[in-house]
Amino acid sequence: MPKAVVYLIPSVLDENGFHTIPFYIKNVIEKCQTLFVENERTTRRYFKKIDKEIIIDNYEWHVISEENKSLEIFRKKINEGKTIGIVSDAGCPGIADPGQILVAIAQEMNVEVKPLVGPNSILLALMASGMNGQQFQFLGYLPIKDFERIKAIKELETESKTKNCTKIFIETPYRNNQLFDTIVKTTKDSTLLCIAVSLTGNNEWIKTKTIKDWKKQKPELHKQPAIFLLQS
Numbered sequence: 001m002p003k004a005v006v007y008l009i010p011s012v013l014d015e016n017g018f019h020t021i022p023f024y025i026k027n028v029i030e031k032c033q034t035l036f037v038e039n040e041r042t043t044r045r046y047f048k049k050i051d052k053e054i055i056i057d058n059y060e061w062h063v064i065s066e067e068n069k070s071l072e073i074f075r076k077k078i079n080e081g082k083t084i085g086i087v088s089d090a091g092c093p094g095i096a097d098p099g100q101i102l103v104a105i106a107q108e109m110n111v112e113v114k115p116l117v118g119p120n121s122i123l124l125a126l127m128a129s130g131m132n133g134q135q136f137q138f139l140g141y142l143p144i145k146d147f148e149r150i151k152a153i154k155e156l157e158t159e160s161k162t163k164n165c166t167k168i169f170i171e172t173p174y175r176n177n178q179l180f181d182t183i184v185k186t187t188k189d190s191t192l193l194c195i196a197v198s199l200t201g202n203n204e205w206i207k208t209k210t211i212k213d214w215k216k217q218k219p220e221l222h223k224q225p226a227i228f229l230l231q232s
Contacts, residue, residue, distance in 0.1 A: 004078040006106045007032060007085045008093040010118020011046050013225070014201030018049060020119040026051050028116060032085035034060040034077045036070075036102055043087045064098045074102050078111050092120045096140060096170075121227050122168055125196035128206040129166070131231045136166035142179070149179075153186045153230075160191075161232035168229050176221035179228065180214075187211050187230070194229040195219060 007028050012018055029047060037043040040061050047054050062073055064086070077084055086099045092115070093099035106113050122138050139156065143149045156167040171179040183193060189212035196206040197219075207219075208229075 002081040002083075004081050004106075004111050005083050006078075006103070006111055006113045007083070008099070008103065008113065008115040009085045009087045010092050010116055010120075011043070011087055011090055013090050013119045013121055013199050014204075016202045017119060017200030020200050021050065022117055025116060025118070026054075029054065029085065032059065032083050034062070034082045035085045035087060036062045036064050036074060036099070037087045038064055038089045038098060042089050046087070064102060066098070066101055071101070071105060074105055075109070078106065078109055090121075092118055095120055095122065096138065119200050121196070121199050121225075124199050125194065125206065125227045125229055126166065126168065128196065129194035129208050129229045131166040131192065131194060131208065131229055132164055133166070135164060136168060139167060139169040141171065142169055144175075146182070149182055150186050153183060157187050157191055157230065157232045160230060166229055166231045168227065170227050173221075173223045173225055176224065176226050180218065180221055183228070183230070184211050184215050184218075188232065189215075191230060191232045195221070195226055196229070197221065197224050197226045199225070199227070 009025060009028060010021065012021060040063055044056050047056060062070065064070065086093045086102055088097040088099055094103045103113060126133055126136055142152050159165065160167050189210060191211050192208055193211055193214055194208040198204045
């Protein structure tokens with residue numbers, strides 16, 4: 001029986017970002033037999049845009065879930081020696097992504113895991129920010145409640161200064177403007193804030209400014225995919 005291999009297949013961050021996907025990804029997709037995906041419909045559409053000739057129904061499809069049944073199926077496919085692809089909705093599997101739990105199982109089972117090159121919003125934003133790329137932390141989503149959010153922002157600003165560390169975080173797109181308002185009201189004028197919007201898309205922009213300068217011109221971030229970086 002052949003040994004199982006797990007490929008971590010990147011996907012686009014933006015519908016206009018197909019130029020960021022290496023050509024060899026198509027060849028890897030063709031090798032796969034079983035797919036574990038964050039969203040089956042999204043992935044089917046993504047594969048068809050990569051190559052219209054891909055026969056979507058040739059694959060065995062599973063949606064990534066933390067439920068025992070999903071994890072058991074993944075283990076079973078490894079034991080069957082399948083060539084497996086893991087695909088997230090956007091960016092790289094395993095990075096701020098539910099695919100991480102499957103990768104952990106693959107490592108546990110001593111299976112070969114092959115991460116493939118593709119766009120990652122965290123790293124792209126950090127690269128373009130001019131902030132500390134030697135020490136950084138991705139925090140995911142900040143608390144929603146005002147008091148908890150203000151407290152979290154103050155703490156990460158303090159820790160950023162103490163440890164000379166870039167703090168990276170995100171928000172649901174329809175709450176971006178509220179997050180921006182809280183940041184500029186809570187942090188010091190000298191603190192740096194980078195906002196990266198629509199990465200790899202036609203409307204991409206990335207700006208790093210002091211809080212003092214952001215106060216002079218508030219950006220419109222509503223319903224736009226954005227990532228925030230802060231360094232004090």
